[in-house]
Amino acid sequence: MAKEQKSEVTADALSEALVRRLPGYYRHLREMEAAGIKRVSSMKLGRRMHQTASLIRQDINTFGGIGRQGLGYDVRELKEKIGDLLDLNRGHEMIILGAGNIGTAVAGYASFQQNGFTTVAMFDVNPAKIGTKAGGIPVLSMDALEDYVMAHPVDIAVLAVPKEQAVTVMERVQKLGIRAVWNFAPVDLQYDQTAMTVVNVHLSDTLQVLSYQLAHMR
Amino acid sequence: MAKEQKSEVTADALSEALVRRLPGYYRHLREMEAAGIKRVSSMKLGRRMHQTASLIRQDINTFGGIGRQGLGYDVRELKEKIGDLLDLNRGHEMIILGAGNIGTAVAGYASFQQNGFTTVAMFDVNPAKIGTKAGGIPVLSMDALEDYVMAHPVDIAVLAVPKEQAVTVMERVQKLGIRAVWNFAPVDLQYDQTAMTVVNVHLSDTLQVLSYQLAHMR
CATH class of the missing domain: 3.40.50.720 (NAD(P)-binding Rossmann-like Domain)
Incomplete structure (x- = not known):
């Protein structure tokens, strides 16, 4: 019950700067998925995107609903989530x-x-x-x-x-x-x-x- | 003497967001100059650029050295200043x-x-x-x-x-x-x-x- 009350930031609340970063996330995650990479840490994703690991963690927390599970983010799950935000999953x-x-x-x-x-x-x-x-x-x-x-x-x-x-x-x-x-x-x-x-x-x-x-x- | 000590923000200190706005200023000021407009208020410039008058004033204060003189900004002077910042005055x-x-x-x-x-x-x-x-x-x-x-x-x-x-x-x-x-x-x-x-x-x-x-x- 308590879990369900956890507030999730809605997409409408994303800052303009974060929205501008979303396509970069999507591009890198899709490339990683194509390369067979299953999981990625905030540090590795940050290095790839020329951003700090802490910005990456902060951004991904803002989307909501993406677990880190100790071993990093699930590449496919994160890509799909960002694709949904960008509305890329319809033509x-x-x-x-x-x-x-x-x-x-x-x-x-x-x-x-x-x-x-x-x-x-x-x-x-x-x-x-x-x-x-x-x-x-x-x-x-x-x-x-x-x-x-x-x-x-x-x-x-x-x-x-x-x-x-x-x-x-x-x-x-x-x-x-x-x-x-x-x-x-x-x-x-x-x-x-x-x-x-x-x-x-x-x-x-x-x-x-x-x-x-x-x-x-x- | 006191006047000369007034610190002027150097161009290197401009924020990334302001740098991204500079070309828009330059474009509008050039169009105004071509239309024979000599002076412009922060309110009119803001309306033209879809920005608030207070953001315009804040931006222009940051460049430094542009007087408002009650009747608004000198279009040509402001355009030249921004052109200098953007280094458009050399080929x-x-x-x-x-x-x-x-x-x-x-x-x-x-x-x-x-x-x-x-x-x-x-x-x-x-x-x-x-x-x-x-x-x-x-x-x-x-x-x-x-x-x-x-x-x-x-x-x-x-x-x-x-x-x-x-x-x-x-x-x-x-x-x-x-x-x-x-x-x-x-x-x-x-x-x-x-x-x-x-x-x-x-x-x-x-x-x-x-x-x-x-x-x-x-």
């Missing part, structure tokens, strides 16, 4: 808006498929691209976006259009009721935060962080 | 290792050039690509990497090779004395942290964070 269907270099790179990125993220279609305004394939995915006319999504509901829209088109495309995505946007356009989009969630990949920003780090190396 | 030369989809997307990304990051060459192992151009940049043989860098020192190496090649390519980059690596391969690279700095863009990780956010939306 996600994605569309890519913009069939330029970035859109094509995303379409061709094999490891998304491995995690259950399937790109079902791409959309572009360029008549020369419409009807072709990019990264193996059919490119449809951007004009067909609404009809397509009405007929084939999707989970995630990847925004890979030029900056100038990002705002209007985002408005169309929001109207269609798509709830998740992976944004590669270098703009901070306005959206209804109760209806959608957005993750930005601002490539220029990460390059500037590298420039900062290079300039301020000890 | 950076980059090479891209791997002329696949990601490497080509990086090569073709116009806004890097705008911030003084110039891609001078790409390298690949695929004979069909060597001698061609990708994203406007000449693709050389990966075998020529050492000779090229010896003759043309570069600031930044972009790692856009498949996961399997990332470790050996990273070793070659480190031997060449290149001090900054922008890594797109989905591996956590080992390197001498006193000699190099690395920023990882793990695309799969950011997609998984989006999946987490979608699953845990209120």
